[in-house]
Amino acid sequence: MLELSILGFLAEEPLHGYELKERIKALTGHVRPVSDGALYPAITRLVTAGKLDQHREDGAGAAPRRVLSLTDEGRADLLERLRHPRQPEITDHVRFNTVLAFLRHLPDRREQAAVLRRRLDFLETPTSFFYAEGKPVRAEETGDLFRQGMLRVARATGEAERTWLREAIEQLTQAS
Structure with a gap:
């Protein structure tokens, strides 16, 4: 990076x-x-x-x-x-922000949209910081106040990012 x-x-x-x-x-x-x-x-x-x-x-x-x-x-x-x-540049938030900071230099809007789609696909895969019996633990399922906070903030951030990604992909594909 x-x-x-x-x-x-x-x-x-x-x-x-x-x-x-x-x-x-x-x-x-x-x-x-x-x-x-x-x-x-x-x-x-x-x-x-x-x-x-x-x-x-x-x-x-x-x-x-x-x-x-x-x-x-x-x-x-x-x-x-x-x-x-690379995959870590899509899955890691800080690394993805670095890609995002310079994505405007890529002249083809379809290629820009393809990178954003990869991030969106990653974010739409159910995941968590914590797992029980191999399944992601949701904020409502943990009795730990602090883990609940982590999970709620991550969910809100993820929802905001997914919303922006969908809007940006739509804008890029309409302009192509």
Whole structure:
């Protein structure tokens, strides 16, 4: 997801490393903080793979900054990652939000709708944080106040997300 975030933000405009880190942190930092030890090796991998270009620019202070931009190969990789997110990128809420943050870069509305349909299909599968005899436990079935709270909040959030997904898919398919 870190590489997707890097490619996605650089698809919008060239950035130097610190600006890129701040944008990634704003997107997922409270849940999955990004460290320099993860960010800069990921940038190096993407530069080495020809997906990012870098050049030095004079900084606001004394030190020059490394400015990163997306190459054509990087844009192609971004689009492929958005067209075909891996299953954890569909099932994990934070990872899906990262996909969602950049899905507008995918030019084909049908492909955008297909990604949203995958998320909707996942959300429509009955599930729970807790199971009894192999079956999902519903909020009303637990005697634990705190688990009940978790389940009720998850249900409300899931209902809101499913409603939005259906509306967005309809909008995308009507416009195609």
